[in-house]
Amino acid sequence: MNKEYSNRQVYFVGGGIASLAGAAYLVRDCGFPGQNIHIIEEMPILGGSNDGAGNPEQGYVIRGGRMLNDEAYENLWELLSSIPSIDHPGQSVREEITAFDDANPTHSNARLVNRDGLVEDVLSMGFDMTDRLALGKLIVTPEEKMGKARINDWFGPHFFETNFWYMWATTFAFQPWHSAVEFKRYMLRFFHEFPRIQTLEGVTRTPYNQYDSIILPMQKYLEPFGVDFTLKCTVTDLTFKEGDDITVTRMHVRRQGAEDVIEVNEGDLVIVTNGSMTEGASLGSMNSAPSLNGKGSSWKLWENIAPKKPGLGNPSSFNDHVDESKWESFTVTFHDSTFFDLMEKFTRNRAGTGALVTFKDSSWFMSVVLAFQPHFRNQPEHVKVFWGYGLYPDKVGDFVKKRMSDCTGEEIMEELIGHLHFEEHKEAIMATANCIPCMMPYITSQFMPRLNSDRPKVVPEGSTNLAFISQFCEIPDDVVFTEEYSVRAARIAVYTLLGINRPIEPINQYQYDVRTLFNSFVTSFR
Structure with missing residues (x-):
């Protein structure tokens, strides 16, 4: 333990993967005393958007699954190499995930399904020359010249009917009106995935859902250091010291309905998760639709502090466009294998x-994915769980003539059975189905068109003790909506604020690799 830190405190606002990673870097790389690290979380559980909860009786819920990539998540893998596995003593979480993924490699045989319920041949990207030229121009145009341009400002209507768009959009949850800059960053960051987008071979899977496989081991790693997890506590505002610098002097919190203040002394640090993509999420049930909620505490905190100092970003670019940032997921629990048996035969996987199995002609633009079972630690052998989502929740279904957002879990299952043409098995499928829909108003808010200044830097100019570690801070060249973004932000925040001279894993620049460039060029003409 480093004695110079004995009187200093670090406060993390939010209990997601970024805060847990930041705490891990503090104890592992800085010798920071664990009892001086405080993770303040509004919910009664850690993990933030990396959630996974439930039981066989009430059903399981995953609001969303974050896909991992073996080559592009440099800091996440480095960190997980030092987090011990819960299930395999002597192994790191990184080794555990690698072993599992090697034993269960991803190779989709049914990426796109058409309206007739037939698996499409997706080897061809479906581009014409106009699409290829627009893609090439996007990749070479500097970000600062693109401003708030949307993807559909760069590409014509044909592009959005290509196999490439159907696969890329559903893999990463892009909409045509999302930021062209974010789309460009994804193209560059995952350049190596472009030639195999039709099989998604580059996806790395965890043995269980990400709460059980990543969050829980990180929490177990931090507990023996004495890290303080303050749950059911909401940070509502920050007070800053007068003057040009950015120095937090007080944190305003609400615990059990009562207002309180945490004094931030000289040398203390405040590391904030500003904004949240899963905030306001609402669950439905088999016989009720989820509701559409509004802003909660993480957005309100950012809105409260942004006007107080320059360089703290502009939350309204992200959180004032719910109709463009929402979509709906659903988690389905079965007590037998009927649906899974049918899907394995249908997909040949x-x-x-x-x-993801994407129904490309679906009005809801619906996709489903069957994870390895069990997907939860407490899941019995006879129980099966899968996840799906619809990118267009306000569209009326093809089989159920209602907007997805108005549908119950039972109606979502009806729509899915229709697209799969499993009608003759409907009774057997529905006999034990428990479909829990989840509406998420801000789930792709980080993809909204923005100016560079709309996202604060991880450590803003002039900051002495404040950093940001959410999907809404700015890390040049990296891509939001990923575990890597959160972990990289946390590492930058901790090292910068404490003046630690250690390397941060660089971003792999696959667009400069000759073989990758050649393969991608060939792919665009497939």
């Missing part, structure tokens, strides 16, 4: 080896 054993559960856990396929990828």
Whole structure:
């Protein structure tokens, strides 16, 4: 333990993967005393958007699954190499995930399904020369010249009917009106995935959902250091010291309905998760639709502090466009294997080896994925769980003539059975189905068109003790909506604020690799 830190405190606002990673870097790389690290979380559980909860009786819920990539998540893998596995003593979480993924490699045989319920041949990207030229121009145009341009400002209507768009959009949850800059960053960051987008071979899977496989081991790693997890506590505002610098002097919190203040002394640090993509999420049930909620505490905190100092960003670019940032997911729990048996036969993929199955002609633009079972630690052998989502929740269904957002879990299952043409098995499928829909108003808010200044830097100019570690801070060249973004932000925040001279894993620049460039060029003409 480093004695110079004995009187200093670090406060993390939010209990997601970024805060847990930041705490891990503090104890592992800085010798910071664990009892002086405080993770303040509004919910009664850690993990933030990396959630996974439930039981066989009430059903399981995953609001969303974050896909991992073996080559592009440099800091996440480095960190998980030092987090011990819960299930395999002597192994790191990184080794555990690698072993599992090697035993269950992803290779989708049914990436796109058409309106007739037939698996499409997706080897061709479906581009014409106009699409290829627009893609090339996007990749070479500097970000600062693109401003708030949307993807559909760069590409014509044909592009959005290509196999490439159907696969890329559903893999990463892009909409045509999302930021062209974010789309460009994804193209560059995952350049190596472009030639195999039709099989998603580059996807790395965890043995369980990400709460059980990543969050829980990180929490167990931090507990023996004495890290303080303050749950059911909401940070509502920050007070800053007068003057040009950015120095937090007080944190305003609400615990059990009562207002309180945490004094931030000289040398203390405040590291904030500003904004949240899963905030306001609402669950439905088999016989009720989820509601559409509004802003909660993480957005309100950012809105409260942004006007107080320059360089703290502009939350309204992200959180004032719910109709463009929302979509709906659903988690389905079965007490037998009927649906899984049918899907494995249909897709020619054993559960856990396929990828998203996208119904490209679906009004809801719906996709489903069958994970390796069990997907939860407490899941019995006879229980099966899968996840799906619809990118267009306000559209009326093809089989159920209602907007997805108005549908119950039972109606979502009806729509899915229709697209799969499983009608003759409907009774057997529905006999034990428990479909829990989840509406998420801000789930792709980080993709909204923005100016560079709309996202604060991880450590803003002039900051002496404040950093940001959410999906809404700015890390040049990296891509939001990923575990890597959160972990990289946390590492930058901790090292910068404490003046630690240690390397941060660089971003792999696959667009400069000759073989990758050649393969991508060939792919664009497939």
